[in-house]
Amino acid sequence: MIETQGPFWLQQALEREQPAPATALAADIEADICIVGGGYTGLWSAIRLKQAEPALNIVVLERELCGSGASGRNGGCLLTWSTKYPSLRRRFGSREAARLVRASEQAVLDIRDFCEQHNIDAELRIDGACYTATNDAQCGVMAPLVARLERESLNSWSALSEAELQTRTGSEAHLEGHFSPFAGSVQPALLVRGLRRVALTLGIQIFEHSPMTALHRGKPSRIDTADGSVTAGKVILALNAWTPSLFREFDRHLVLVSSDMAITRPVPAELRRLGLDHGAAVVDGRTFVHYYRTTPDGRLMLGKGGNLFAFGNRVIEAFDQPSRYRPMLKAALQRFFPDLKTEIAATWTGPSDRSASGLPFFGRLEGDGDIYYGMGYSGNGVVQSLLGARILTSLVLGRDDDWARCGLARGPQERFPPEPVRWLGAMTVRNAIRRKENAEDRGETPFIWDRWLARFADAAGKADKG
Numbered sequence: 001m002i003e004t005q006g007p008f009w010l011q012q013a014l015e016r017e018q019p020a021p022a023t024a025l026a027a028d029i030e031a032d033i034c035i036v037g038g039g040y041t042g043l044w045s046a047i048r049l050k051q052a053e054p055a056l057n058i059v060v061l062e063r064e065l066c067g068s069g070a071s072g073r074n075g076g077c078l079l080t081w082s083t084k085y086p087s088l089r090r091r092f093g094s095r096e097a098a099r100l101v102r103a104s105e106q107a108v109l110d111i112r113d114f115c116e117q118h119n120i121d122a123e124l125r126i127d128g129a130c131y132t133a134t135n136d137a138q139c140g141v142m143a144p145l146v147a148r149l150e151r152e153s154l155n156s157w158s159a160l161s162e163a164e165l166q167t168r169t170g171s172e173a174h175l176e177g178h179f180s181p182f183a184g185s186v187q188p189a190l191l192v193r194g195l196r197r198v199a200l201t202l203g204i205q206i207f208e209h210s211p212m213t214a215l216h217r218g219k220p221s222r223i224d225t226a227d228g229s230v231t232a233g234k235v236i237l238a239l240n241a242w243t244p245s246l247f248r249e250f251d252r253h254l255v256l257v258s259s260d261m262a263i264t265r266p267v268p269a270e271l272r273r274l275g276l277d278h279g280a281a282v283v284d285g286r287t288f289v290h291y292y293r294t295t296p297d298g299r300l301m302l303g304k305g306g307n308l309f310a311f312g313n314r315v316i317e318a319f320d321q322p323s324r325y326r327p328m329l330k331a332a333l334q335r336f337f338p339d340l341k342t343e344i345a346a347t348w349t350g351p352s353d354r355s356a357s358g359l360p361f362f363g364r365l366e367g368d369g370d371i372y373y374g375m376g377y378s379g380n381g382v383v384q385s386l387l388g389a390r391i392l393t394s395l396v397l398g399r400d401d402d403w404a405r406c407g408l409a410r411g412p413q414e415r416f417p418p419e420p421v422r423w424l425g426a427m428t429v430r431n432a433i434r435r436k437e438n439a440e441d442r443g444e445t446p447f448i449w450d451r452w453l454a455r456f457a458d459a460a461g462k463a464d465k466g
Ligand SMILES: Cc1cc2nc3c(=O)[nH]c(=O)nc-3n(C[C@H](O)[C@H](O)[C@H](O)COP(=O)(O)OP(=O)(O)OC[C@H]3O[C@@H](n4cnc5c(N)ncnc54)[C@H](O)[C@@H]3O)c2cc1C
Pocket: 036, 037, 038, 039, 040, 041, 042, 061, 062, 063, 064, 065, 066, 067, 068, 069, 070, 071, 072, 073, 074, 075, 076, 077, 078, 079, 210, 211, 212, 213, 238, 239, 240, 241, 242, 258, 259, 260, 261, 303, 349, 350, 351, 352, 375, 377, 378, 379, 380, 381, 382, 383, 384, 385, 465, 466
């Protein structure tokens, strides 16, 4: 079978929708706010700003099509920050950490409500998530977190019995698991294309095939494209993985790493047989997790983070091609579902913007101009980008509220080493994690050196898909 080219979800979304045609910028125009990047962060920000102040003239500039970046090609797992609570608490204190966890849970429901209100059929299913262990070394890892969340009256996770674990995951590969109802899955590209439609309806101007070629900082600032420019009082850079190559000041704050995905042909009867007739996300206990979910038309999608690291944070071509880790994805599918009768219909990949803390950060660029930014979702951005848009909206409108004062709005706080140390370090840690986790799968004790190296990645928090 011939694999489709390009990210599967975006192709599917473009085939299904009758989009307002993409327009490229071909004039010198003015705006109150120019947002660069047409993914979730850019579009949610545009929509929230417009809803807050309908008179604002807002322009979005997108390099290719809205959804060409991570937002149109991710796993579509709607997950919250509850598993990041310890990391949030360490950095921002218990009150703010609790607020962010609760806001992320509410955001799952807010995205559902927004889709309903605006007739976005993004195949969104709030059917929960299972975090599991697939070998003895992963067992017990969730328990201290759940106990902690319980003490803070924040816990949405419950331990699954053996029978429940089997029903919810459809696989005998899991040894233990916890379930939270504040999660689910979505067809990610249908969501981002739906946001585009709503933004256009609200009167936001969107120019696609219009990459920013230069940013002239000032009051106002000017953004150049090949055939035009936008002069705007305020600018939001919602460029995700593309940020460090365009703004070197962010180079030490991100590492670009692939998440690799495979999706099967539709086999609805097979999935029903396994009990997988729901949209829950299943995430295992590896450092760079395996994660899977089904689609309403009976496909199974499986992803695995932490494979291809980009030297110098360049968005290389390999990020826009079928996954070079297809054999690894196929082996994982076989391990989880040895009896599943289907084939892989497509593989793809994409760059995740992993920050040193495993958390996104937002802020205002130093120097001239009112220029704001947000990035670093670290593989957890489908739900979190709505919260990112709340932060950016408050910053841009100069509000003095919880979102403008949020700990995540203080810019990047932690950094990676410079190249070539960063890339060499990333490869060393990645390979150590692979050896360690393979040994654990075999029930063997990993080398002490590999265990020590793996702790460098664990420091940023588990359950990241990048
Ligand atoms: C393969 C993969 C799987 C993932 N799986 C999950 C998951 O299951 N669950 C989850 O929560 N998160 C997941 N994530 C993370 C999530 O997809 C992202 O955090 C989220 O989409 C970020 O949205 P964004 O708008 O900030 O970035 P993007 O969607 O990447 O948007 C940035 C946009 O900027 C545009 N751009 C770049 N350069 C320019 C320029 N010069 N001028 C104009 N525009 C430009 C790009 O084309 C792009 O559209 C995954 C990420 C990847 C890559």
